[in-house]
Amino acid sequence: xxxxxxxxxxxxxxxxxxxxxxxxxxxxxxxxxxxxxxxxxxxxxxxxxxxxxxxxxxxxxxxxxxxxxxxxxxxxxxxxxxxxxxxxxxxxxxxxxxxxxxxxxxxxxxxxxxxxxxxxxxxxxxxxxxxxxxxxxxxxxxxxxxxxxxxxxxxxxxxxxxxxxxxxxxxxxxxxxxxxxxxxxxxxxxxxxxxxxxxxxxxxxxxxxxxxxxxxxxxxxxxxxxxxxxxxxxxxxxxxxxxxxxxxxxxxxxxxxxxxxxxxxxxxxxxxxxxxxxxxxxxxxxxxxxxxxxxxxxxxxxxxxxxxxx
Amino acid sequence: xxxxxxxxxxxxxxxxxxxxxxxxxxxxxxxxxxxxxxxxxxxxxxxxxxxxxxxxxxxxxxxxxxxxxxxxxxxxxxxxxxxxxxxxxxxxxxxxxxxxxxxxxxxxxxxxxxxxxxxxxxxxxxxxxxxxxxxxxxxxxxxxxxxxxxxxxxxxxxxxxxxxxxxxxxxxxxxxxxxxxxxxxxxxxxxxxxxxxxxxxxxxxxxxxxxxxxxxxxxxxxxxxxxxxxxxxxxxxxxxxxxxxxxxxxxxxxxxxxxxxxxxxxxxxxxxxxxxxxxxxxxxxxxxxxxxxxxxxxxxxxxxxxxxxx
DNA sequence: ACACACTGTTTACGGAATAAACAGTCCTAG
DNA sequence: CTAGGACTGTTTATTCCGTAAACAGTGTGT
Numbered sequence: 001x002x003x004x005x006x007x008x009x010x011x012x013x014x015x016x017x018x019x020x021x022x023x024x025x026x027x028x029x030x031x032x033x034x035x036x037x038x039x040x041x042x043x044x045x046x047x048x049x050x051x052x053x054x055x056x057x058x059x060x061x062x063x064x065x066x067x068x069x070x071x072x073x074x075x076x077x078x079x080x081x082x083x084x085x086x087x088x089x090x091x092x093x094x095x096x097x098x099x100x101x102x103x104x105x106x107x108x109x110x111x112x113x114x115x116x117x118x119x120x121x122x123x124x125x126x127x128x129x130x131x132x133x134x135x136x137x138x139x140x141x142x143x144x145x146x147x148x149x150x151x152x153x154x155x156x157x158x159x160x161x162x163x164x165x166x167x168x169x170x171x172x173x174x175x176x177x178x179x180x181x182x183x184x185x186x187x188x189x190x191x192x193x194x195x196x197x198x199x200x201x202x203x204x205x206x207x208x209x210x211x212x213x214x215x216x217x218x219x220x221x222x223x224x225x226x227x228x229x230x231x232x233x234x235x236x237x238x239x240x241x242x243x244x245x246x247x248x249x250x251x252x253x254x255x256x257x258x259x260x261x262x263x264x265x266x267x268x269x270x271x272x273x274x275x276x277x278x279x280x281x282x283x284x285x286x287x288x289x290x291x292x293x294x295x296x297x298x299x300x301x302x303x304x305x306x307x308x309x310x
Numbered sequence: 311x312x313x314x315x316x317x318x319x320x321x322x323x324x325x326x327x328x329x330x331x332x333x334x335x336x337x338x339x340x341x342x343x344x345x346x347x348x349x350x351x352x353x354x355x356x357x358x359x360x361x362x363x364x365x366x367x368x369x370x371x372x373x374x375x376x377x378x379x380x381x382x383x384x385x386x387x388x389x390x391x392x393x394x395x396x397x398x399x400x401x402x403x404x405x406x407x408x409x410x411x412x413x414x415x416x417x418x419x420x421x422x423x424x425x426x427x428x429x430x431x432x433x434x435x436x437x438x439x440x441x442x443x444x445x446x447x448x449x450x451x452x453x454x455x456x457x458x459x460x461x462x463x464x465x466x467x468x469x470x471x472x473x474x475x476x477x478x479x480x481x482x483x484x485x486x487x488x489x490x491x492x493x494x495x496x497x498x499x500x501x502x503x504x505x506x507x508x509x510x511x512x513x514x515x516x517x518x519x520x521x522x523x524x525x526x527x528x529x530x531x532x533x534x535x536x537x538x539x540x541x542x543x544x545x546x547x548x549x550x551x552x553x554x555x556x557x558x559x560x561x562x563x564x565x566x567x568x569x570x571x572x573x574x575x576x577x578x579x580x581x582x583x584x585x586x587x588x589x590x591x592x593x594x595x596x597x598x599x600x601x602x603x604x605x606x607x608x609x610x611x612x613x614x615x616x617x618x619x620x
Numbered sequence: 621a622c623a624c625a626c627t628g629t630t631t632a633c634g635g636a637a638t639a640a641a642c643a644g645t646c647c648t649a650g
Numbered sequence: 651c652t653a654g655g656a657c658t659g660t661t662t663a664t665t666c667c668g669t670a671a672a673c674a675g676t677g678t679g680t
Contacts, residue, residue: 156524336647337645
């Protein structure tokens with residue numbers, strides 16, 4: 001009955017959920033999946049994912065490579081378990097921090113922290129939604145943060161994808177720098193400087209005017225956090241979207257259980273007027289921008305003429 | 311003099327920029343870097359990055375594995391060149407599409423297209439800013455789209471990181487699904503359904519209430535595009551940020567070298583007036599938004615009161 | 621007591637990147 | 651015109667990978 005679905009489960013996923021039939025007969029087991037995963041994680045932390053070979057893990061535990069296959073059906077499974085171990089579940093603190101935005105930001109930070117502590121996790125190929133306890137916990141934490149909003153469940157998933165995408169991307173880039181630092185034996189600033197120098201010789205103002213300008217401006221030496229910027233913009237956009245959707249009187253798509261009051265405001269007279277005012281203001285802003293650009297162009301031409309005359 | 315910097319260039323990068331000393335002596339070359347890269351890309355397109363071995367590439371060209379090392383100093387270089395070939399440069403159409411937002415969205419779409427056409431590019435580890443002609447071209451295109459905004463160069467880079475991050479993340483997830491489709495021989499819908507089924511057996515409402523609710527709501531079977539959603543929110547946030555920064559009267563950060571005529575127009579009278587008008591329009595829009603939100607809140611309360619009375 | 625499920629080990633295979641030594645080719649300096 | 655030697659693609663060898671298959675020893679349930 002209940003076991004009918006289990007045989008369909010991919011082997012590694014079954015292991016992750018702890019659905020492993022412990023044998024009764026035969027000699028005592030000398031190892032355990034946990035110890036194997038632990039050893040593998042230690043190796044990966046120290047020397048990267050590529051250093052994790054069945055032989056290396058076995059050697060660290062004092063056994064022969066093939067012995068591991070009694071516990072783990074393939075290396076792929078081991079890696080899935082490593083990911084599960086390294087990623088962990090979100091902490092209580094981030095699961096209960098302030099409003100939805102604070103909680104998502106906390107989630108981002110904690111995920112990024114994990115990625116920086118175990119950068120090899122970023123090298124693991126992604127195939128579909130990982131159906132493991134910890135990844136489910138992260139997803140659940142994000143969704144519960146968004147539960148206070150009027151968003152559709154589909155939209156909540158999309159927002160979560162935005163958050164995890166940002167932490168994944170930030171981790172990828174930052175871990176890339178960290179790796180170069182270790183390989184070349186330089187500190188971050190030295191890398192930045194040498195990269196900047198290389199750019200200066202390769203990027204000409206002819207071929208790449210804007211990129212060259214950015215280099216000249218020292219933008220590549222800047223130490224601000226572009227990922228925090230990206231996340232802040234994204235969540236700002238989400239916040240706008242929530243407000244706009246509420247204003248549109250959009251009904252939540254799924255069934256009866258969702259926040260029902262959105263539709264109510266759509267035909268409210270005062271609200272409709274306010275909305276009309278917003279649209280007018282948007283148009284006014286667009287026009288003003290157009291005039292501003294035109295003025296800038298004219299001013300530039302005027303100056304150029306003055307300069308060529310003198 | 312000019313060659314002083316070249317020896318410092320990583321081998322692969324020198325190749326990418328076409329700075330390769332063509333030897334004059336010795337037998338005629340039978341291959342070329344281009345043909346090797348082409349063959350490697352064909353293999354990767356057909357069977358993934360892991361199928362690209364020096365032996366496989368050589369075999370496809372009818373040579374022995376070691377012969378390739380006369381053209382490419384290591385596999386790492388070959389992979390860099392493959393990436394350069396597969397990624398290409400942004401098309402004229404996306405470089406000149408509408409306003410900054412349209413152009414960044416076009417950039418995102420074109421990058422994603424490349425990732426889907428050559429998913430193996432996503433398996434290549436990232437180390438620092440790739441200093442290749444094509445990646446510089448993408449960056450330059452994005453920066454030139456943002457040139458019409460008042461953003462700092464540092465901020466423009468951050469926005470570009472947001473855009474490329476989104477396309478990279480979208481590519482990673484979508485390519486992951488595509489790979490599973492090919493490996494398991496199922497179509498996308500079948501995968502979704504089996505994933506959904508697996509989720510339903512593993513994700514309990516006790517342990518993961520919100521995730522379970524999302525599953526029940528069918529959010530995992532939804533076919534909308536969460537990445538387009540994420541990008542739209544991000545750029546919306548950027549747009550807000552630009553407006554807010556302008557309202558704050560923030561001046562562009564970088565120093566004196568910047569596009570010299572920028573400083574010139576700053577004290578042009580007509581331009582200053584146009585700029586003042588923009589700020590006023592922005593403030594008007596913010597106020598309208600505030601009123602809109604307030605109206606929505608009041609409308610909702612009014613309806614709630616009506617409902618509780620009936 | 622004994623079958624046999626289960627343990628960790630040994631051996632073997634095919635494939636990977638690339639170092640080192642090799643014979644053949646063709647430009648260029650003398 | 652003729653070597654010297656730069657440069658070609660090849661051969662051979664080393665080291666490491668994941669894992670299939672056969673193996674001898676161990677301990678439990680019948």
